[in-house]
Amino acid sequence: NTNWDQMTGVARVLGWTPLAAPYTVGMDVAEGQAWTVPLKLAITALTIGGLLWWWSRSLESAMVGAASSGRARAEQAPTGGAVEALIPRFARWLPRDRYGALVARELRYWWRDARRRASLITVGVAGVFVPVMVNISGGAMNPEAQQFDASPIVLSFSMIFVGALASINLVNQFGFDGSAYAAHVIAGVPGMVELRARVVAYATQVAPLLVLISIVIGFAIREPSWIGIASGSLVAAFGTGLAISLFISILGAYALPESSNPFAVPSGAGMARSLLSFVAVAGACALSVPMLIGSVLLSDMWRWLALPVGLAYGVGAVMLGTYLAGDLLDRRKLDLLQTVSSQR
Numbered sequence: 001n002t003n004w005d006q007m008t009g010v011a012r013v014l015g016w017t018p019l020a021a022p023y024t025v026g027m028d029v030a031e032g033q034a035w036t037v038p039l040k041l042a043i044t045a046l047t048i049g050g051l052l053w054w055w056s057r058s059l060e061s062a063m064v065g066a067a068s069s070g071r072a073r074a075e076q077a078p079t080g081g082a083v084e085a086l087i088p089r090f091a092r093w094l095p096r097d098r099y100g101a102l103v104a105r106e107l108r109y110w111w112r113d114a115r116r117r118a119s120l121i122t123v124g125v126a127g128v129f130v131p132v133m134v135n136i137s138g139g140a141m142n143p144e145a146q147q148f149d150a151s152p153i154v155l156s157f158s159m160i161f162v163g164a165l166a167s168i169n170l171v172n173q174f175g176f177d178g179s180a181y182a183a184h185v186i187a188g189v190p191g192m193v194e195l196r197a198r199v200v201a202y203a204t205q206v207a208p209l210l211v212l213i214s215i216v217i218g219f220a221i222r223e224p225s226w227i228g229i230a231s232g233s234l235v236a237a238f239g240t241g242l243a244i245s246l247f248i249s250i251l252g253a254y255a256l257p258e259s260s261n262p263f264a265v266p267s268g269a270g271m272a273r274s275l276l277s278f279v280a281v282a283g284a285c286a287l288s289v290p291m292l293i294g295s296v297l298l299s300d301m302w303r304w305l306a307l308p309v310g311l312a313y314g315v316g317a318v319m320l321g322t323y324l325a326g327d328l329l330d331r332r333k334l335d336l337l338q339t340v341s342s343q344r
Helices: 004-014 025-030 036-062 082-086 098-112 114-138 152-170 173-187 191-220 224-251 270-287 289-297 299-340
Strands: 140-142 147-149
Touching (some): 082 098, 152 224, 152 270, 173 224, 191 224, 191 299, 224 270
Antiparallel strands (some): 140 147
C-alpha cells in the first residue's frame, strides 16, 4: 500500500514554489499558519511580474520578420565591434578566435531557438520530479521515527538517469542547423573544434541547472550530506551521455522541418527520434554503472569520493568523445550536410 506520508515533505517544499504557493494559502490558514499568506502571495506576485517582464522583453525578438509600428528601442553600440557583440555578457571569458565564436553562436541559439529552449525546460522539470518520485518510492518509511529513510543507491541511480536524459538534447544537434551548417563546411571548421564548442555551449547552459538539481534533491530527501553522491552520479552520466550523443548526431542525424514548433519532426521520423534518444540514455546509464558500484561497495567513503570521481569520469568521457567523434565528423561533413538539408 502507498504511504502518502512520504509525500508530506515534498508537498511542503512545493508549497513555497510558484507552482503551488497560491493554491496552499487556504490550507495554511486552516492550519493556523496565517503568517505564510502574505509571503506566498508575494511569491506569486513576483513570479507573475517576472514572467510579464520576460514576456515584454522577448516578444519583439520572438516575432521574427514581423513589422513593428512602435518606437524602436535604442541600443548602445558595442565598444569592441562585431566580435564583442557576438559574445554574450556572461561569456566574456571566451577566447576571441574561431572556437570562441562557435561557442558564442551556440549560446545565443540555445536561448533564441524555441525548439532548443523547450528541451532545456524539459531537463529542468524532469530533473527535479523524476529523482524525487524515484527516491520516495524506492526508500522506506520508519513508522516509529516518522521519517523517510532514503537510499544512496536509489539516489545514484535516479541521478544517473537525469544526467543521461539531460545529454540527449545533442542527439540531433546538426538537425537544428539544417542547411546553415554549410557555412561551417565551407569555412573548414575542424570536427573536434566544432564538437567541443557545441558541448561547452550546451554544458554552460545546463551545468548550473544540474548543480541546483543536486542540491534540491539532497535537501528534499533530507540527506544534504549525499549531495556529493548526487552531483557525482549526475556529472558522470551527463558526460558519458554527451560523448554518445556526439556520435549519434553524426551517424543518425535527420533533417527538421522549418518550424518553431518544438515537437515538429518530419513525417516518419518520430520512431527514429525516439530510438536514438533511447540508445543515448541506455548507453549513458550503462557506462555510468561504476558510480552505482561505488555507492554499494564504498558506503560512507563514497560521500566524499563520488563528486571528484564522477567529475573526472564525465569530463574524461567528453574529451575522449570529442576527439574520436571529431575525426568522424571530418570524414562525414558532406554526407551530414546533405542529410540535415533534405527537408529545407
